[in-house]
Amino acid sequence: MNPLLLPFEGPFEVAPFSKIKLVHYKPAIEQLIQESLLEIDALVNNPEPATFENTVVALDRSGKQLNQAAEVFFNLNSAETSDEMQTIAAELSPILTDYGNQIMQNEGLFARVKFVYEHAGQFSLDKEDKMLLEKSYKGFIRSGANLNTDEKKKYSEISKELAQLQLKFGENVLAETNSYELIIDDEKDLAGLPEGAIDAAALAAEEKGYKGKWLFTLQAPSYLPFMEYADSSELRQKMFMAYMSKAFKGDALDNQENVKKIVKLRHDKVKLLGYDSYADYVLEERMAESADKVISFLNDLLEKALPKAKQEVEEVKAYAKKLGLEGELNRWDWAYYSQKLKNEKFQINDEMLRPYFKLDQAVQGIFDVAKKLYGLTFKRNESIPVYHKDVKAYEVIDEKGKHIAVFFEDYFPRPGKRGGAWMTSYKSQYKDGQDHRPIVSIVCNFTPATEKKPSLLTFNEVETLFHEFGHALHGMLADSKYESLSGTSVYWDFVELPSQILENWVQEKECLDLFAKHYETGEAIPEEYIQKIKDSSNFNEGYQTMRQLSFALMDMAWHSLTSDELTIDSVADFERKAMSxxxxxxxxxxxxxxxxxxxxxxxxxxxxxxxxxxxxVLDADAFSVFKEKGIFNKEVATSFKENILSRGGSEHPMELYKRFRGHEPTVDALLERSGLR
Known part of the structure; x- marks a missing residue:
């Protein structure tokens, strides 16, 4: 029997990963789509007049088993994929897109939702009910429910093509990342690299059959130390060019045409709905509200950050010349010389701090932080199924012994995992007479252990761990009635608040003392190191701000194109102009x-x-309350939990934020923290 068609009866209803085979996904999802459509038919043909419960709530609760199977598939397609799985994804994506369009363009279903929306005053609705109703109604409008038959057909065709192109885009990037190898056989070329990076490269080479050599890849734990420490500018250039030319080589893995097609199709799709640009469509459902407001926000930050960024670049250039650099400072030289300058100015670098950031201790650190703030206990449970041997599962329990969530952690790079770090959900929290608790996971690509040393993290990796765990807390502490409003189901420009605010704890002695202990001696991280972390926290902040702004401005440029601007000859030239x-x-x-x-x-x-x-802006402003009252102040933590973390998307995010903070956020705290004022 196909395990995806059966109830998940293991511990806490976790998927039976070991029983699920690739051949199970497509037939299960196709069958569950048909069953879900029958649910929708029953809802539409209900002889009773449409009510909030029998229409809007019923819709939110439909297709649960299908959603469960799809979440398992697409989560694993990101964390543990293969060529065969990517082929299945390409087949399933248009099928699922078509299914979604069938629901959102179902005239009978929309008529019932519209009736409830227009007669909302007849029903006794609380704030969360009203938010679900508004989100449901708008969801139909924004998915083409008001289009005519021909337009609906075109909308569906565009949606399916987009889904496939986006999958292909990601597959190309993953293939490019996995295929590149810098093999070093002359030990002289390792000059400058720390022992840990050399050991990891030797182990990677041995695993690939390059005995006696060293292998560097485009995975972050390999690439970043190489760019920061390798003395050879020629090899740094080679790595930089490989990294920055991913899917840009004019071959089978090239994404240039995919970029153009995705941008055009997104525009064509929302043009059908009456929007001038894709950005207008997206930002209608964001805190920022409009493209003009976003551009104004980005320009304001750019104006404040640019003078500081230029000053920082000139300082690094002068320092590089002092160290003997001839000619111009190139892009592939930046990390190398700025790291040396940081070390000289603040007497601190990643290799000094690594011994105090053993991964296991850092993980226990985030668990201790969660306990002190929110009363959570993380209990390792090996009976909970996992999808890979590197993954660990925990049962999360509150102060009263109540089960809160299942938490997965998956930390190391492998060929089947895409790059970066993210939080995801295998099951969201919701209530239907009982409180269904969530299953959440964080997936990262951290520095793995070698034969000589355990996994020792850079400070940046520790920040990433706290960041993703902040997202996980948002999912785990959810307390909503409806799945579509639960946990991280919030406005996209609000979803980063719970993650980014938690990064602040990593610079506080009271937090670091919980876990930052030398992996060999057990000695606590010296107070002078913590001060150095604080003192150096704004090092090259102008440059880093400009980097983030360049990506944001480029994103807005692509998605603000109007109908007469869509003919793009060169992706690279368009990008350069947007980021100029x-x-x-x-x-x-x-x-x-x-x-x-x-x-x-x-x-x-x-x-x-x-x-x-x-x-x-939100996290700097919100953390200022913790700084004032104490980073583990129970009253502040409880307020943040009750007004932000547990509420999900049940109310407008600004209302939730003001309830916690007492007023709307101001940019002052961010400018002060970043040293930009």
Whole structure:
């Protein structure tokens, strides 16, 4: 029997991963689609007049088993994929897109939802009910429910093609990342690299059959130390060009045409709905509200950050010349010389801090933080099924012993895992007479252990761990009635607040003392190191801000195109023009960010990448309350939990934020923290 068609009867209803085979996915999902459509038919043909319960709530609760199977499939397609799985994804994607369109363009269903929406005053609805009703009604409008038959057909065709193109985009980036190898056989070429990076490269080479050599890849734990520490500018250039030319080589894995098609199809899709640009469509459902407001926000930050960024670049250039660099400072030299300057100015670098950030201890650290803030206990449970030997599962329990969530952690790179770090859900929280608790996971690509040392993280990796765990807390502490409003189901420019605010704890002694202990001696991280972390936290902040702004402006440029601007000859030229005001180095030919920018061309950040900076305003302002009252102050933590984390998308995010903070956020705290004022 196909396990995806049976109730998940294991611990906490976790998927029986070991029993699910590739051959199970497509037939199960196809069957569950038919069963879900029968549910919708029953809902539409209900002889009773439409009510909030029998229509809007019933719709929210439909298709649960289908959603469960699809979540398992697409989560694993990101974390543990294969060529065969990608083929299945290409087959399933248009089928699922078509299914979604069938529901959202069902005239009888929309008529019932519309009736409830127009007669909302007849029903006794609380704030969460009203939000579900509004979201449901708008969802139909924004998915083409008001289009005529021909337009609906065109909308569906565009949606299916888009889904396939976005999958293909991500597959190309993953294939490019996995295929590149820099093999070093001369030990002299390892000059400057720390012992840990050399050991990891030797182990990677041995695993690939290159005995006695060293292998470096485009995976972050390999690439980043190489760019920061390798003395050979020639090899740094080679790695930089390989990294920055992913899916930009004019071959079978090239994404240039995919970028153009995705942008055009997104525009054509929303044009059918009456919008001038894709950004207008997206931002209608964001805190920012409009493209003009986003551009104004980005320009304001650019104006404040640019002078500081230029000053930082000149400082690194002068320092590089002092160290003997001849000629110009190139893009592939930046990380190398700025790291050396940081070390000289603050007497701190990643290799000094690594011994205090053993992964297991850092994980226990985030668990301790969650306990002190929210009363959560994480209990390892090996009876909970996992999808890979590297994955660990935990039962999450509150102060009263109540089960809160299942938590998965998956930390190391492998060929079947896409790059970066993310939080995801295998099951969202909701209530239907009982409280169904969530199953959440964080997936990262951290520095793995070697034969000589355990997994020791960089400070940046520790921040990433806290960031993704912040998302996980948002999912785990959900307390909503409806799945579609639960946990991280919030406005996209609000979703980064719970993650980014938690990064602040990593710079606080009271937090670091919980877990930052030398992996060999057990000695606590010295107070002087913590002060150095704080003192250096704004090092090259102007440059980093410009980098984020360049991505956000490029994203807005792609998605603000109107009908007469859609003919793009060169992806690289378009990108350069969009990012020109943020450029701090001379142009480098042969590189392109757009062709590998999975956030906006595969993920959900299209016309939304600005939200990282937007959320920094929120998190700096919100953390100032913790700083004032104490980073583990129970009263503040409870308020943040009850007004932000547990509420999900049940109310407008600004209302939730004001309830916690007492007023709307201001940019002052961010400018002060970043040293930009």
């Amino acid at each position: 005001r943020t450029e701090l180095f001379d142009r480098v030919n042969g590189i392109c960010m757009s062709t590998q920018f999975s956030h906006i061309f595969q993920g959900g950040y299209a016309a939304g990448y600005y939200s990282y900076k937007w959320a920094e």
